[in-house]
Amino acid sequence: MRFFYNTLATAGILIMLMTAAIMAGEADVVDVKVYKSTSGLYTFHVSLLHGDTGWDHYANKWEIIDSDGNVLGTRVLHHPHENEQPFTRSLTGVAIPDGISSVTIRGYDSVHADGGATITIKLP
Numbered sequence: 001m002r003f004f005y006n007t008l009a010t011a012g013i014l015i016m017l018m019t020a021a022i023m024a025g026e027a028d029v030v031d032v033k034v035y036k037s038t039s040g041l042y043t044f045h046v047s048l049l050h051g052d053t054g055w056d057h058y059a060n061k062w063e064i065i066d067s068d069g070n071v072l073g074t075r076v077l078h079h080p081h082e083n084e085q086p087f088t089r090s091l092t093g094v095a096i097p098d099g100i101s102s103v104t105i106r107g108y109d110s111v112h113a114d115g116g117a118t119i120t121i122k123l124p
Contacts, residue, residue, distance in 0.1 A: 029119045030048065059107055067102070105121065
């Protein structure tokens, strides 16, 4: 009987640890601001919301994509932001091909890759 309870307790602990990793979820894009410079290049200010738990599970980048799924720019996030949620990071000097009037911003995390909420924004 003691073996049964020890096994059950161990299984419960493993389930709690796995649930904690999953609960951080995917990286959601919650705000985007975009500006066009006089040179025709764009600056993006993107806010992400993610339950970063440390180096094992954190929002690690966001991308700017066109309607065909082509990546036009990537902002790599080099460390977790456990105590700064949501957080905003910028990417400057982004060249957007002529004829593109809107782009989608998608976030990534180190466990789920992409899949959280995205924002599609019309370019100025």
